[in-house]
Amino acid sequence: MTVDSIKTGVVIDHITAGKGMELYELLGLGDLDVTVAIMKNVSSNKMGRKDIIKIDGDIRLNLNVIGYVDPGATVNIIKDGELIEKKSIDMPLILSDVIKCRNPRCITTTEQELRHVFKLSDRENRVYRCIYCETKGDA
Amino acid sequence: MRSVIDILDLSVEEIEALIACAQDIIERPVAYADACRGRKLATLFFEPSTRTRLSFEAAMYELGGNVLSVAGAGTSSAAKGESVADTAKVISCYADIIAMRHPKEGAAMVAAMNSSIPVINAGDGGHCHPTQTMADLLTIYREKGGFDNLTVGFCGDLKFGRTVHSLINALSRYTGINLVLISPEELKLPSYIKRDVIKKKNIPYRQTTDLQEVMPELDILYMTRVQRERFFNEEDYLRLKDSYVLTPEKLRTAKPDLAVMHPLPRVNEISVAVDKDPRACYFKQVLNGKYMRMALILMLLKEAGRL
Numbered sequence: 259m260t261v262d263s264i265k266t267g268v269v270i271d272h273i274t275a276g277k278g279m280e281l282y283e284l285l286g287l288g289d290l291d292v293t294v295a296i297m298k299n300v301s302s303n304k305m306g307r308k309d310i311i312k313i314d315g316d317i318r319l320n321l322n323v324i325g326y327v328d329p330g331a332t333v334n335i336i337k338d339g340e341l342i343e344k345k346s347i348d349m350p351l352i353l354s355d356v357i358k359c360r361n362p363r364c365i366t367t368t369e370q371e372l373r374h375v376f377k378l379s380d381r382e383n384r385v386y387r388c389i390y391c392e393t394k395g396d397a
Numbered sequence: 398m399r400s401v402i403d404i405l406d407l408s409v410e411e412i413e414a415l416i417a418c419a420q421d422i423i424e425r426p427v428a429y430a431d432a433c434r435g436r437k438l439a440t441l442f443f444e445p446s447t448r449t450r451l452s453f454e455a456a457m458y459e460l461g462g463n464v465l466s467v468a469g470a471g472t473s474s475a476a477k478g479e480s481v482a483d484t485a486k487v488i489s490c491y492a493d494i495i496a497m498r499h500p501k502e503g504a505a506m507v508a509a510m511n512s513s514i515p516v517i518n519a520g521d522g523g524h525c526h527p528t529q530t531m532a533d534l535l536t537i538y539r540e541k542g543g544f545d546n547l548t549v550g551f552c553g554d555l556k557f558g559r560t561v562h563s564l565i566n567a568l569s570r571y572t573g574i575n576l577v578l579i580s581p582e583e584l585k586l587p588s589y590i591k592r593d594v595i596k597k598k599n600i601p602y603r604q605t606t607d608l609q610e611v612m613p614e615l616d617i618l619y620m621t622r623v624q625r626e627r628f629f630n631e632e633d634y635l636r637l638k639d640s641y642v643l644t645p646e647k648l649r650t651a652k653p654d655l656a657v658m659h660p661l662p663r664v665n666e667i668s669v670a671v672d673k674d675p676r677a678c679y680f681k682q683v684l685n686g687k688y689m690r691m692a693l694i695l696m697l698l699k700e701a702g703r704l
Contacts, residue, residue, distance in 0.1 A: 262684070267703075319405020361502065363500070363501060363502050363522045363523065364501065364502050364503055364519075365481065365499075365501040365502060365503035365504045365506075365507050367501070368501060369480050369482065369501075369504075369507055370480045370482075371480055372482075372507060378592065380593065385589075388503070389503075389506070390502060390506055390507065391502035391503045391522075391524055392502075392524065393502075394589065
């Protein structure tokens with residue numbers, strides 16, 4: 259199966275197999291009016307299987323979302339058919355309005371327009387906690 | 398603007414300074430009688446509380462200051478749907494410092510983010526209650542002369558008990574602390590506190606359901622109430638509320654210098670007969686809480702340039 263190369267846009271590579279759709283959802287790629295291709299279970303020498311997302315358009319991505327969902331992924335910026343930048347994504351220390359606090363007692367459930375902010379509390383186990391109530395976050 | 402939302406907002410050195418200030422207030426109350434003259438404390442209590450609110454108000458009055466009080470969400474603008482952020486901005490126009498209790502976890506932090514005056518968290522749901530922990534720390538300091546090398550037993554509701562979580566966090570910064578966690582299975586200390594605080598700092602601890610078994614080891618016994626308001630299910634509350642009741646008989650095997658503490662109010666987890674025992678410290682905690690709140694109000698007002 260082949261997918262056309264892109265002239266100007268972003269390729270998110272080395273996504274852990276199975277995480278492509280989660281990234282697609284959290285990055286809000288379904289709302290874009292540019293061509294987006296998700297490739298699942300692509301053969302990879304390094305990873306065995308991986309997912310890839312190609313976005314054909316000059317857009318800015320929230321890299322924190324990628325760092326939260328899959329910190330091993332890489333982001334390639336393509337311009338005029340050339341790779342101009344390759345970024346390795348680390349886990350962000352702060353996540354703002356990416357996931358929502360699910361604690362029904364948290365102030366975020368009632369306070370108008372309050373941002374849902376999480377901070378990295380345990381890097382090893384990839385645990386984020388709500389800055390308001392310290393509840394563990396999940397996507 | 399400096400606020401105190403969590404006990405860990407205060408460094409060990411600041412806790413020491415607050416304890417020294419509280420001790421000085423106890424010894425020389427007259428010297429502080431006009432310390433906050435002309436300053437106003439707003440007590441915003443959106444959840445039922447008598448003692449904490451009165452403690453803050455008594456603290457401010459004993460410093461010579463004044464109090465603006467909002468008790469009960471039903472009588473305030475919150476009942477009309479005003480946000481915590483807006484409430485904090487409005488109260489900042491009237492007062493010099495805010496003490497706030499709210500049923501939602503994180504509410505005091507939101508108030509602090511939007512206030513132009515210091516905010517003291519007087520309890521945000523089941524989350525934090527730093528001034529209770531300050532009262533606990535002054536009590537331990539006065540009873541034991543310090544915080545190092547103590548075996549501290551926490552008994553009762555260790556799952557929802559915010560005072561327990563805060564005090565464990567505060568004590569984890571001292572050396573030689575041993576923790577004994579006594580609770581029914583359903584009310585055990587949350588695993589993230591064990592992992593992020595106790596294990597991370599290599600604090601020796603053991604968990605048990607049997608208070609009697611560990612009683613002889615304890616220097617401090619911190620009893621807690623099983624709180625009805627933290628349960629979604631009334632049946633669970635009724636099943637667990639009488640798990641531990643401390644009586645004079647149960648204290649027979651305890652050390653002669655044990656300090657029995659409780660954040661109050663108690664329901665029936667400490668028999669009234671224990672009140673006569675010199676080891677009962679829970680009413681001293683109440684008084685110590687007022688002195689620590691006085692010290693904290695002074696510290697924050699000075700830092701804010703309002704004294």
